[in-house]
Amino acid sequence: MTSLLKPVSIGPLKLKNNLALAPMAGITNAAFRILAAEGGAGLVVTEMVSAESIKYGNKKSFKMLELLPGEHPAAIQLFGADPASMALAAQAAEKAGADAVDINAGCPVKKVRRSGAGAELMLKPMLLSDIISRMVKSVKVPVTVKFRVGLTSGENLGPLLARVAEEAGAAAITLHGRPASQFHTGPIDLEAMAATAAAVKLPVFGNGGVENAAGARALLEAGCAGVAIGRAAVFNPALFAEIAAGLSGLEAGSVTSAARMRLFLRFLELNAGIYGEEHGLARARKLVGYWLKGLPGAANARGAFMSLKTLKEAEDLLIQYTQDPK
Numbered sequence: 001m002t003s004l005l006k007p008v009s010i011g012p013l014k015l016k017n018n019l020a021l022a023p024m025a026g027i028t029n030a031a032f033r034i035l036a037a038e039g040g041a042g043l044v045v046t047e048m049v050s051a052e053s054i055k056y057g058n059k060k061s062f063k064m065l066e067l068l069p070g071e072h073p074a075a076i077q078l079f080g081a082d083p084a085s086m087a088l089a090a091q092a093a094e095k096a097g098a099d100a101v102d103i104n105a106g107c108p109v110k111k112v113r114r115s116g117a118g119a120e121l122m123l124k125p126m127l128l129s130d131i132i133s134r135m136v137k138s139v140k141v142p143v144t145v146k147f148r149v150g151l152t153s154g155e156n157l158g159p160l161l162a163r164v165a166e167e168a169g170a171a172a173i174t175l176h177g178r179p180a181s182q183f184h185t186g187p188i189d190l191e192a193m194a195a196t197a198a199a200v201k202l203p204v205f206g207n208g209g210v211e212n213a214a215g216a217r218a219l220l221e222a223g224c225a226g227v228a229i230g231r232a233a234v235f236n237p238a239l240f241a242e243i244a245a246g247l248s249g250l251e252a253g254s255v256t257s258a259a260r261m262r263l264f265l266r267f268l269e270l271n272a273g274i275y276g277e278e279h280g281l282a283r284a285r286k287l288v289g290y291w292l293k294g295l296p297g298a299a300n301a302r303g304a305f306m307s308l309k310t311l312k313e314a315e316d317l318l319i320q321y322t323q324d325p326k
Helices: 030-038 051-055 059-064 083-095 110-114 118-123 125-138 158-168 190-199 213-221 239-247 257-275 277-284 288-292 298-305 311-321
Strands: 008-010 013-015 019-021 043-045 074-079 100-104 143-148 172-176 204-207 226-229
Touching: 019 030, 019 239, 030 043, 030 257, 051 059, 051 074, 051 083, 074 083, 083 100, 083 125, 100 125, 110 118, 118 125, 118 143, 125 143, 125 158, 143 158, 158 172, 158 190, 172 190, 190 204, 190 213, 213 226, 213 239, 226 239, 257 277, 257 288, 257 311, 277 311, 288 298, 298 311
Parallel strands: 019 043, 019 226, 043 074, 074 100, 100 143, 143 172, 172 204, 204 226
Antiparallel strands: 008 013
């Protein structure tokens, strides 16, 4: 079996493999990105950051631009609808150490779309082109763009938008295989993704619903150069190594529940190092359900986790899950 796991280049940026961590709001912070990089991802991408907030010097948004040594290569994803603001934010991202800058042109959330950003940019190819070209001219690192196959079911805007991105100077594309109307549920449109990948010479990273090597293989065999993995990695950032093994024709052993819990404890330690213990644990509350899913007594443990304030308390609570069964 021919290995579909290959190095890939995004402009001058050379990645060790064609597996990327997809950006997820509230999830892909620095701590999680480090785990994903250690778990085999060839590229990690930040949560989306508002270009307008960067323009006006918002401290919280600038904090989101911070990258740590263990997570490179890393792309910072920006969202906005004003070319000048996006170019300014791209410069800030480059200054923060980004290896690439990604444009969010696919977020389906109403609040984002109402501002003219996210998936709304799919309706305005000329504006998207202007944003890309302005950003490309403002930074030396590669500029990439993420969008969806369409806004509603059955629609395929992918080839058109991919050509627009290519002509404007983008170095790569990430294509979510579901329309914006489906958010993160339902099947992906593999035919639309194949047509998009065939329309341009740029590397296209397929995204949406990939949980294992078989899912990644389907996208790569459809013509995608790489695969961006999101939700399936939330409670298992070692998933990239599992998929890499499967794509290489090796036995893809899955991570044990105990190993998953040890990863979660490392995530909490990294979070505490970034935000402080109490705040770091508080930020992890929205994710604890993912990590504990399927484990005995998970509901009670999840409830107890909500009131924890120290790493020692977290370790004492979760230690019961960190031993592999004999």
